[in-house]
Amino acid sequence: MNALLEVGNLRAWYGASQVLHGVDLCIGAGEIVALAGRNGSGRSTFAKALMSMVEAEGVRRFAGMDLAPLRTFEIARLGLGYVAEQRDVFPTLTVDENLSLGLAKRGASRFTIDDARTLFPILLERRGARAGVLSGGEQQMLALARALVGGPNLLIVDEPAEGLSAQMAARVGACLRACAARGIAVLLIEQRLELAPGLADRVAVMGHGRIVFEGAPGALAQREDIVRDWLGVG
Template identity: 65%
Template sequence: MTTLLEIDGLNAWYGASHVLHGVSLRIGEGEIVALAGRNGSGRSTLAKALMGLVHAQGVANFRGVSMLGKRPYAIARTGVGYVPEQRDVFPTLSVRENLQLGMKRGGSRFTISDAEQLFPVLQERAAVKAGRLSGGEQQMLALARTLMGDPSFVIVDEPTEGLAPQVVVQVSSCLRNLRERGVAILLIEQRMSIARELATRVAVMGHGTIVFDDTPAALAANERVISEWLSVGG
């Protein structure tokens, strides 16, 4: 499998606070890697470091080219999509306008029609301002808008947090559709059931570094890692 993203010895800071401590991880073309860990383990910081949103040092190469030191829009233009935990839709613009803003110049494999087939509610609410959508609808819109940029790699941070079960099913279906289209995904997700269903590998973070990286089945059989790094109160 061709390596798409290479992270090695990555450190990151919020001001004087040192959060990532030598993170190393590889993601191949079309691969879904779930990033698990307790709150505060550094998972979202890793996403922000890759997108140029926090100060970072080390190696973070996408298709062999360093992502470090670049502005987020420049990273996005290389084929990297990012769906943050806060969703960050444009609240005063309509659903359709949000999707149009995400469209890649020169065309994309993903169209607004694709987005509306994945999430029919976006077609039903096309003229509604994004700020009036429910949390689940905003999550669908954030995912769909990212697709408009025609990414080959997407970082998705906690896509199912706080969502109703039927919306979780739709979000999971969208991620599965991306995988089928050959898009690689770094999936930051607390629900291990989703990680087991979608991911080829699970990487576990603890104290700002990777403490486990193997298949979902290997993680399920590793009681020490589950107890020490995943279980609440473990």
């Protein structure tokens, strides 16, 4: 596999507290990889380390570029999009203003604002509404759409189905499938693997800041020990 993202022996800290203890992971173009694990396992810290939002050491290479010396906005401009668990929309701006701020500043994006409205029709209906008055599900759709119109080659999405209705979660899943169909790789961070079955090409399970399993979703289902010890279900 020609890796779009290459991560090797990645360590990360919050102050004196080390959270990641040598993570290795690769993602290919157009591939959907789910990163699972209990709360506190290091999943969100891994995403933040890729975006240079926490102190980190190790190999972080995206499209052949070393991410280590780059700042967060420079990494985003390379084509690495990040939708945080908190969604982080601009609450006082309208839906359309939020989308316009996300527009790619470099070349053409695979997704236009019209594409985003087709995926999430509510964004057209609420285009003049301030983002702060949207429901949690609507804010999640806006955050995803804003990231997509930025033209990413890899989209990192942290807990996109958390707190959403089954219908809203299904629409988010359809969005991620559309990303892969257009050649956009996805790193899907989930605790309970709500969206990953039938969506992810591979699943990586994280525990205590390390990858403890990596393989196809079907292979994970057969590993009762991994599911029991590291996912807290089963």
